[in-house]
Amino acid sequence: MNPENYIILAGVLFTIGSIGVLVRRNAIVVFMSIELMLNAANLAFVSFARINGNLDGQIVAFFVMVVAAAEVVVGLAIIVTVFRSRRSASIDEPNLLKY
């Protein structure tokens, strides 16, 4: 079993996630893509920990998971609030903060 393959998988997952952020219109799907990117980062950390033979990467993965959870809470609260006033979950819809 080759830990380097997991690095490549993490990179692929990250790319898919970032494309999802850029391409999808639904705010929930964008968040899911962000979660995908965060998990890809976690995978990369754990794989590197395995390659280097210590547990530093796994500890950082814990940190990432906590941060991701907090961020989701806040983000979903914002989306729900926006949905309540605008009746739409598209992220293109609120574009008033412009020139």
Add this chain to the structure above:
Amino acid sequence: MVTESAVTAAASVAPTLEPLNAATGIFAWIWLLIALPLAGAVVLLTTGRWTNRFGHLIGVATVVISAALAIAMLVEMMGRSAEDRAFEQTLYSWVFAGQFTVDVAFQLDQLSIVFVLLITIVGSLIHIYSIGYMAEDPDRRRFFGFLNLFVAAMLLLVLADNFLLLYVGWEGVGLASFLLIGFWQYKPSAAAAAKKAFVINRVGDVGLSLAIMLMFVTFGSVTFESVFSSAGEASDSTLTWIGLLLLLAAAGKSAQFPLQAWLLDAMEGPTPVSALIHAATMVTAGVYLIVRSNAIYDRTVFAATTVLVIGVITMIIGAIIGSAKDDIKKALAGSTMSQIGYMVLAAGLGPVGYVFAIFHLLTHGVFKANLFLSAGSVMHAMNNGVDMRRFGALRTVMLITFGAFTFGYLAIMGIPPFSGFYSKDKIIHAAFEQNTIAGIAAVLAAGITGFYMTRMFTMTFLGKARWDDEAHPHESPPVMTIPLIVLGLGSLGLGAALVYWGDIVSWLTPVTGYESKPIAIPTTVLELITLAIVLIGVAIAVLIYARSVPIEPPQKVSVLTIAARNNLYDDATNDIVAVRPTWYAARFLVWFDNRVVDGAVNASAAFVGGASGRLRRIQNGFTRSYALVMVIGVIVVLGALALVGLS
């Protein structure tokens, strides 16, 4: 006819630069000569209405006392030997800036004393005359204040012992001239004439300041003693430049070509002003400057020749202009321009002519003041009219004025034994000694002088009366006629007195040097030829003007007459040469400032505004576009890191 003076033909005497005596005895009062008129001016100009009733007496008193003091100093000087006649009095140290030190100090020598006498004596007579002339003017006290200011400044000019103090006096007389020409400042023509005189003078003053700067740089000091004693050590080009710059200053002050345009307009001032300032004294300051600086002009042929050329040109054009003017004062102003041209010509001849320039300056001061004051008397009688075409036959009503004017007329034409004969013929003789062309021009100008003076004389005093209906001409009061009589006697006798009784040549030689060369024809023949040409001028004028003078100036005249009526287009020339280019340059600079300088500033502001207007469209409010920008940024940073890491 005229015996040669003590110095025989083909002799040459250099000026002696003996050390100056300290001023003791009567000469300790040199400063008082200037202080009295200055105090008079201060009193009269600051006390206002309180001195209105007797202010003119204060004004006259200061100048008369200065005159008496000057005569006493002359008597004392005459008692001493020729090497012992120069005195120096230092008042205080004025400028002390490192190596540049200038003191307020006076130098009284043979040259300055003759000027002091001219200024104070002729000045006193004109002050007395002004009591009567300005009797109805409510500003008479102010007039005397300005006149005293002028006398003080002029005395400072001739008594200064260094060029910087001379410059103070120079500026002072320019100021006094401005104040007096524009005395009736409610007349727009007078105000404009005063401004014109001042501005043109200023152009000449640039020459004097540059010359002073050049002297300081070359000699380290600006006193006459140090400059003239070390003049031999300076380079030729420096001396030439100093000479030309001093000539520029003299041309401005003495109304010589090309700065002569102001003199005719200066006749807007009251007649005593024209007599004192623009005939006898201020306009002669330029000649004083040149003759005083003879040490410089002796060493630079180019500058001396330029002085000569300027003198010749002005002598001719002044005579031509004076021949076509119907205004009696303007005709006399043209005459003044021409006679000063004679003096400048003589000064430009070098040692052969310096003494005679001053000699003519003295006789001219007296007879020109005489002529102007007589003209003033005529104007007084004719209700301040100046148009000679409206005069005529005034000999029948104003005998004393007629007599005085006749003496002045004969003097200026150089008819023996009047004063002008001695001084003018000496200049013509000296001109032939040095430069035949100048001599021929001088004789020619004498002929034109004969013409225009006879024209003036005939139109004013002879012929039939062409008076206005309101004119009731009468003789002037004694306060005006007595100075006329004194000046008339001076016009008769001063020339002979300065040749036979007190020889002016030997008096001035220690200061200016003297040289005498033989000429091709005998002196008496030259004098007869000159007299003949003058009489031809007289005859032509008599033929044209004796019988009848049209009241309206004839329109069908020669081109030269039309040009002379327009002052030989000097205003137009000044306009084209100086006024227009300056105006265009100013307009160009304004355009440049508005379009280019402001344009650059405005353009940079517009650029920033335009750029920001375009750049802010990046903030379009779409979250996904912001996310895209972040992704691109990350890729760029990673790429850069990869490149750095690889290298």
